[in-house]
Amino acid sequence: MEQLLALLKKFFGYTSFRPLQAEIIQHILLKKDSLVLMPTGGGKSICYQLPAIYLPGITLVISPLIALMKDQVEGLIANGVPAASLNSMISESEQQQVKQLCVQGKIKLLYISPERVKAEADWFLPRLDVSLIAIDEAHCISHWGHDFRPEYTQLAILKERFPKVPFIALTATADKVTRTDIVAQLRLNDPKIFISSFDRPNLSLTVRRGLNQREKIRVMVHFIRQHQGQSGIIYCLRRSTTEMLVDELGKYAIRAGAYHAGLSPQEREKAQDDFINDRVEVVCATVAFGMGIDKSNIRWVIHFNMPGSIENYYQEIGRAGRDGAKSDTLLFYSLADLIVLRQFAEESGQQEVNLEKLNRMQRYCETDICRRRILLSYFGEEVDKDCGNCDVCLNPPERFDGSVLVQKALSAVIRTNQQVAIDMLIYILRGSARVDLTEKGYHHIKTYGAGRDVPYLEWKEYIYQMIQLGFLEVDYANGNKLKVTSLGNKVLYGQSKALLTKYRPTEKDTKLSRGKVAEEKAAKTRSAYSLQTQADEQLWNALKQLRYQLAEKEKTPAYIIFTDAALEDMVELKPTTMEEFAQVRGVGQIKLEKYGRTFISLIRFVLKMPKLKE
DSSP states (O other): OHHHHHHHHHHHOOSSOOTTHHHHHHHHHTTOOEEEEOOTTSOHHHHHHHHHHHSSSEEEEEOSOHHHHHHHHHHHHHTTOOEEEEOTTSOHHHHHHHHHHHHTTOOSEEEEOHHHHHHHTTTTGGGSOEEEEEESSGGGGOSSSTTOOGGGGGTTHHHHHOTTSOEEEEESOOOHHHHHHHHHHHTOSSOEEEEOOOOOTTEEEEEEESOOHHHHHHHHHHHHHHTTTOEEEEEOSSHHHHHHHHHHHHTTTOOEEEEOTTSOHHHHHHHHHHHHTTSSSEEEEOTTSSTTOOOTTEEEEEESSOOSSHHHHHHHHTTSOTTSSOEEEEEEEOHHHHHHHHHHHHTSTTHHHHHHHHHHHHHHHHOOSOHHHHHHHHTTOOOOSOOSOBHHHHSOOOEEEOHHHHHHHHHHHHHTTTOOOHHHHHHHHTTOOOHHHHTTTGGGSTTTTTTTTSOHHHHHHHHHHHHHTTSEEEEGGGTTEEEEOHHHHHHHTTSSOOEEEOOOSSOOHHHHHHHHHHHHHHHHHHHHHSOOSHHHHHHHHHHHHHHHHHHHHHTSOHHHHOOHHHHHHHHHHOOOSHHHHTTSTTOOHHHHHHHHHHHHHHHHHHHHSOOOOO
16 A cells, blocks of 8 residues: 555655545455446546556556547656557557557556457457456446447457456446446446445535526626636537527627537537637537546536436536536526426437436426435435535525424335335325225325325425435336335434425525525635635736646646646645645646746745735
């Protein structure tokens, strides 16, 4: 472990591991398979990049997008790690050169697409001394996943070619069904499943409901102006919307570019390159954009339209604040979006699953429960307190002790042997005489009719709250049947209370004002968090300018040189010696030697400047 920590500091500039990283790396070094679920920005890459440096031979990284490969390879090379990629964008002669370097043992990490694996599996790959195989964005392999990619299903061929090599599959989002499918499709050998906390406390979560297009644009412009000079993504359902928003934002002098599948490859590459290199502040994109973006200084994400699932939403908002610094998200929800997405789900190959996932996304938008608790509960993470950093928490709704209601519902689920879905549970609680209920004998259980006094729609609202609070979970692979969780058992047996949000049958105008309140409070939080003095702001701006100039000179994205988090550390620590600069987050040996003196000189110069009046 001492050797690994030394390598972590030397190549990546960190002095300690983040949660689960050390355990995952140790498991790999025991040559055992693993499946890693870790949120975007949680440090997944270190889990295979550090063992790749430590182990002899080469590590294969199966990656779905050329842009993602390019970003990862550039970052590794900047840190002094020999890495390369094989993809269709490099010439035949370059490909041959990469292959030769791999065979000679001069490359530690080779990034390769799933399509390319099959072509190289019989001749090139067996010639390599492979020590580890990493499957990135592993949810793509699953038929149940939100980003199914058929080429990923052929990756089991790697298990045949390299039966003794450890595999690590990594993803930021996968529910229980998807996890099981990933393990089966890849033929992982008794893998250990590592599930990191999905909590991203640095992300604020806000939903605005019922706004028309004009109102959404007005709110959005105000939001972007609050993030002056910061990078952000706006996700849209339609290609035409991305183009429209670029035009609208241009009227307010906001530099934006469009990205969607209707553009030519060259146009898409330019749009992405302009965003990565900060030539535009904003990219307006369909879901085709983002998986290949490793840009660490994205400070905000807006969903102009509601996503089709919580997995999609979580993956997309995760592109903000990858460096751990505070970032904001805003989602607009409307009935029109819901109608379009329902049509997409009904026309998909997995109608039932996709409709249920859309239903959960809809409930996330409509509910008055802490949004972070809903997200974490969806991914099976139990949380017993609110986050304090979403629009609901910043302006809380009226709540009541719903423990008795919850106990009635959970008791009914238990007494049916956890074999009922939401509607049947409500019929039981309300004492319905439906034939399908009496045929199963549910009218004989003790809790039959225990909730007659609560209307159907009200019960439905409360049961969804129970799911979102983590008292119940939905078994999608088994007819959407409800299961009581360990957190639910605590309420059922009186060990803890359940606070529910009071049911409101119609959306009031007052709800729309919550977004404004939340925005104001979030803005105060941001200003309190960030630069404390004008002198700090002066140093921050100088560091950003230096970083930009170096990036232009080296023709590389600015965040490859140093992340925003590293610059914030420089502002806080104000290092004026090489020893002090080495303590900055993300400063490894290579970057210390390459940039240390330049940044130290700037810091010294700014500190000697006359201080502005606070």
